[in-house]
Amino acid sequence: MLISSVEELIFEVIAIFILIVFFDYTFGWLERKAIAKAQLRHGPTYLGKFGVLQNLADILKLLTKENVIPKNADKLVFSTVPLLLLALFIFLVYLLPFPNSLGIDISIGLLAIFVLLSFSPLLIFLTGAASGNKFSLISAQRSVIMSLAYEVPLILSVAAVALYTGSFNIANIVYSQARIPFIVLMPIGFFVFFIAMLAELERPPFDLREADSELIAGWLVDVGAPYYAMALFVDYTRMFLGSLLISLLFLGGWLGPYLPGLIWLLIKVFVVAFVIVIIRATTVRMRLDRLMRFGWFWLLPLAVLNIIFTFILFVK
C-alpha cells in the first residue's frame, strides 16, 4: 500500500505512533499487574483505577530528573546511540503492515526488518562499551556474543516462512495464512522463532544483557533517569515489534472471523506478550556458554530441519 499523498503519510505516521504508545502503556501496566498477580502481590493500586496511572507517574518522575553522564563515558556515543536504538525500533514498527492498509508495506519488508533488527545488538554494545563501567562492558560483550547464538536460527526459521509463501512481503505472508496459520504448518519453525525472539527481546531466560542479579542492570547501569525512561520505551516498543512479528508471521496476523482486523491483531499481540510475561515469571536466567550451545546445537539444527520439511512437504 504505497503512499500517495502527504496527508496520508502524516496520518499513517500519527496513527501507528498512537498504536505504539497505546501498546507500550497498556503492556507496561499489564506486565506489572500480571507479574504481581503471579507473585501473589497487589502491584500498583493507588494511582487511578487499579493503578493504571502509575506508569505515567513513573515516566514523569524519570523525565524530570537530571540526566547524569558519567565522567568515564564517551559522551557523544553514550548520549546519541540510545536515541538511535529507539529510532530503530520505532522505524521497524513502521515497516510492518497493519490492517485497513495502514503501514508502509514494501515488497521486501521481511528482509529489511531482519537486516535492521541485527543492528540492535551492535547499538547496545556501543552504549554499554561507551558508558565506561565494567558491568556495562561485560553486558556489551554478552550482547554481541549472544547475537551470534540466536541470529542465525532466527533468520533461518523466517526463511522457511518466506520459502512457503514465495514472497518477502509481510502482507502476502499474512494472506497466505488465510486457511491455516503457520504455527500449525510448521510448529518447529514457530518454536525456534519464538525462542530466538525471546533472546532478541532480552526477555528471560535470555535476559543476559540486563541480568539484574549479576550485572545490576547491564548496559543500563550508568544511564541517567531520562535515558532510563527512554530505555523502558525501547524495551516496550521492542516487545510490541516482537509480538507483532510473531503474530504476523505465524499466528495469521489480523485474519480472524467476526471481529475487525485491528482488534484481532491486538488480541493476538497481547496473548503473545502475556505468554512472554508468564515465561518471565517462571524461569531463571541462562548462562552465556549454555545459550551458545543451545543456539548452535539445538536451535540451528531444528531451524534447518524446519526448512527441509517445509521444502519437501509444501514447496515441491
Added chain:
Amino acid sequence: MLKPIIETIKALGKERFTTTFPEEKERQPDNYRGLHRLDVETCISCGACERICPNRTITMVDANTSKGRRKLPQIDIERCLFCGLCEEVCPTRALTLTKNYEYTEFDRRHFIRRPEELR
C-alpha cells in the same frame, strides 16, 4: 518446561498475601510487643526497668504526678529493641508493651517519650 509454567499460571488464581498497609493491618496476638505504656499510678519508681534494659533505652527522670514529684521511666524509642525485658522485670506490671507499633516522627527528638506521654 511446561510444568513450571503451569505452576505460574496456577499462582495467578491464588489469593494475595500482601496487604495494602494503611487500610488493612496485620493480625496481632494479645502478647504482642509494641510501644510502651506506663501506668503512673501503680509505678513504684523502683528503677528495675532501667537496670535490666540492655540498650539503655530507659532512664528514670523526674516527673510531676498527682502524688507529687517522683522518678518515672522515660523511653528513647530509637534505642528500643522491643525485647520485653522491662515488662517482665516490672514488679507491679506498671510498664507494659502495647499492640501499637506505628511511631513515625518528623523530628528524632520526639522519639524520646516522657513518662506522661507513655499511654
Added chain:
Amino acid sequence: MLTKINVGPIHPSTHGVLRLVVTLDGDTIVDVEPHIGFLHRGVEKLAENRMYMQSESYMEKIDYVAPMAYSDLYVAAVEEATGIHPNERAKYVRLILLEFQRIASHLLWLGTFCNDLGLMFTMFTWTLKDRDLILNLLQDVTGSRMFYVNMRLGGVSIDLPPNFEEHANKLLDYLEKRFKEYEAFLEKNPVFIERTKGVGVLKREDAIALGVTGPVLRASGVNFDVRRDYTYYAYEKLHFIPQIQTKGDSFARYKVRMQEMKESIKLIRSALKLIPEGDALGMPIKLISPPVKEKEVIVRRELPRGEGMIFMVTDKQRPYRLSLRTPAFINLSALKQIAKGASYADLFSILGSLDLVMADVDK
C-alpha cells in the same frame, strides 16, 4: 587480560553488605577476595559487658533470618553454666519452635537463591508468603514477628497456646503441599537444573579441610549433623536422620535444604505427638543472674546455616569471654576455593547456595 570487578557492597545478589573483588579472565573467575565487616557490631564484646540474660536480644540479631536458633544457642550456654536445665516439655517446645524457625530460614534462602539465578522474584514472594505463615504462628507463641526473645533459663517465656497443635498441623499440611509445588516448579525447569547441576563443586576432602558446616558440608557427602552427633533436646527420641547429598554442587546444596525442610516437618509432627503435658515456663528475668557453676562452657547447636558453637568463659554476673563460631563466616571462607574457575554468572549461583547472612558473618 585480567579485569578486576568490584561486586558489592551494594549489589542485588550479595544479600546485604558483602564486597567481593573479583578478578576475571574473560568470563572465568581467577580470584575472589571477600571484604567483610560492614555489619560488624562486636556482639562478643557487647556480651562481656552485659548480664547473662540481657544479651539474648543481641544474640538474635547475629542472624536476623533465624533469630530463635541463636537465642537458643546462647541460652543453652548459660544453662550449661548455671546448671538450670530445661524440663522434658520445655525441650519439646523448643524443638518444635526451632524446627519451624529452620523451615522459615530455608524458605527465605530458597527465594533469594532463585533471585540470584535470575528469577524475577516469583519464587521469592511465594516462599515469603509461606514464611509469613510460619512467622504468624511463632508470633502467636512469642509475641513478636522477628526477634522473639522467648528463651529463658530452663524453658521458654510463654508456653504454647492451647490451639497450637491444630494450627501447626494445618500449617504443616499446607507446607508439605507447597514443597511439592516448589519441586515441580524448579526441578522440572531445565534452565534451573543446568544453572545448578555441576556448578561450584566442593569435594568431600576440600569441604572438611575448609571447615565448612551445615547444609554445605552435608551436600558434599559428609555425614555430620550436630542434631545427631552431639544430640540435644529430643532429637534422639524422634529418630532424626541427617540429609546427605554426595555431588557437592549447587544443586546438591539446594536438595539438602529442601530435604531438611521435609525432615523438619516430620520432626515437628512426631514431636507434637510425643510432647508431654505440664509446664514449659523457664525462670523469669531477674536483676541478678543465677549463680554460675562452670568455669568454661562449650555448647553446639545445629543452626539453619550450619554448626554454631559458643565457647564461654564465665564470670559472676556476665561472661568473661564469649566466643562465637558463626557458620556463615566459615562458609564464606570457602567461596574463594569453590568459585575459582567458574564463570562470572556462576559466581552468584555459588554465592547464593552458600546461604550467607552478612550479619552472621560479621558478628
Added chain:
Amino acid sequence: MKINKEELIKKLKELSSSGYNYLVKITAVDYIDHLEVIYFIRNMQNKKEENVRLDLKNGESLPTVIEIYKAADYYERELSEMFGIAIEGREVKRLLLEKWDGLEAPLRKSFQWGSDYKSG
C-alpha cells in the same frame, strides 16, 4: 590439652594425621597478664573433639597452622585483628574492621570504648 607454643605445629600435625582433620574454631581469651589460644579440632570419622590450648605472653606471636588446616585462614586473621596477635609465617591482611589500624585490638580487656556502660 595444654601445650607449649613450640610444640604446637608438631602436635597439630600429629593430631591431623591421626584423623583429627576438621578445624572447628580457633579462639583466644584475654587473661590480662597472658592470652590463652585454643584450637578446637574434630575427628570427622568418630566425631570426637579435642581442644589444644597454649598460653601466650602479651606481644608474643603465634605460628600459622594454615598448612595443616586450610580453615585456619579466616580464624587466624580474626585473631590477629581482634586480639592483636601477630601470626608468624604468613601475611595477615586486615579482615573484619579494615580501618582500625593504630587502635587497641577490640577484644582485649584493655580496649577502651566510647561509653562507661555497666549493667546490673
